[in-house]
Amino acid sequence: MIKKVAWVVTGAGHFLRECIDVIAEYKSDINLFVSRAGLEVIKVYGLYDHLLKESIDIVNDQSASSASCGAFAAGRYSVLVIAPATSNTVAKCALGIADSLPTNLFAQAGKSKVPIVVLPSDVSCEIESVTPSGKRIMVYPRPIDMRNVDMLKKFPGVTVVDDVEKLRSSLEIYIL
Ligand SMILES: Cc1cc2nc3c(=O)[nH]c(=O)nc-3n(C[C@H](O)[C@H](O)[C@H](O)COP(=O)(O)O)c2cc1C
Numbered sequence: 001m002i003k004k005v006a007w008v009v010t011g012a013g014h015f016l017r018e019c020i021d022v023i024a025e026y027k028s029d030i031n032l033f034v035s036r037a038g039l040e041v042i043k044v045y046g047l048y049d050h051l052l053k054e055s056i057d058i059v060n061d062q063s064a065s066s067a068s069c070g071a072f073a074a075g076r077y078s079v080l081v082i083a084p085a086t087s088n089t090v091a092k093c094a095l096g097i098a099d100s101l102p103t104n105l106f107a108q109a110g111k112s113k114v115p116i117v118v119l120p121s122d123v124s125c126e127i128e129s130v131t132p133s134g135k136r137i138m139v140y141p142r143p144i145d146m147r148n149v150d151m152l153k154k155f156p157g158v159t160v161v162d163d164v165e166k167l168r169s170s171l172e173i174y175i176l
Contacts, residue, residue, distance in 0.1 A: 003078035005030045005174055006071070006109070008102045011037025012084035012121035013045055014129045014139070018164040019083045019119070020047050022171070024054045029175050031077075033059050033068070035089065035102045044132045066104035072112040079174040080109040083119035083167055087145040090120050094151040116158045117170045120149050123162040 007023060007030045009016070020042075023030055032051075034042065039058070042048050051058070061068040071077060082089065082102055089102045098107035109116050121127075122141035129139050153160045161167045 003076060005079050005081060005171065006033065006077040006105060007081040007083065008033040008035065008105050009038040009042065010035045010082065010084060010086045010089045010102050011041040012086045013041055013132065014121035014127060015084040015119060015164060016041065016045055017047065020050060022164065022168055023056060026175055027054060027056050031059055032056055033061065033101055033105060035100055061101060066101050069104050069108035072108045072114050077114055080105055080114055080116045081171060082106060084121045085118050087122050087141060087148065090152055091148045094148045110157060113157060117167060118152060118158060118160050119167045120160065122146065122149060
């Protein structure tokens with residue numbers, strides 16, 4: 001069985017465009033998941049049409065239990081990528097909460113010993129980001145957000161990267 005990459009986009013605008021570019025590049029190797037907020041934010045940034053144009057399907061899993069996570073135990077995925085990962089998803093993952101599609105994917109990948117790569121939106125305590133209208137803004141993640149990212153770095157099997165190039169390098173190990 002050829003294993004695929006499970007990639008989940010959460011509701012973060014920061015790094016979103018760059019992540020969609022990587023997804024488009026490796027689309028035949030990726031099963032794409034989105035959180036509910038992820039789908040909204042993709043649309044707000046005008047990137048939904050880009051996914052359609054690239055014929056990138058989003059896995060439709062609106063079940064309360066995130067039924068598609070069973071594929072990790074079945075050995076169908078070589079890696080889980082969460083990119084970009086919101087401070088919300090990072091916080092829940094760090095605390096072991098699994099109540100949304102991204103957090104269930106994280107928990108089930110971990111329990112099946114499938115490696116996980118995370119690109120948090122909050123990579124430092126001061127970030128320059130771009131709004132949906134293209135305006136550059138400063139964002140200042142709080143100490144709690146940075147602490148949660150640090151907690152995630154200590155999880156076995158989890159690699160936390162801080163830019164898209166490092167994400168790409170981590171991903172290439174799993175793409176044949
Ligand atoms: C346009 C837009 C951009 C956003 N960008 C970010 C972001 O870069 N980082 C972040 O942590 N939250 C961001 N949010 C807030 C998240 O979408 C929100 O916390 C959401 O509840 C996260 O849900 P999820 O983690 O399940 O995807 C953004 C919201 C909007 C509307």
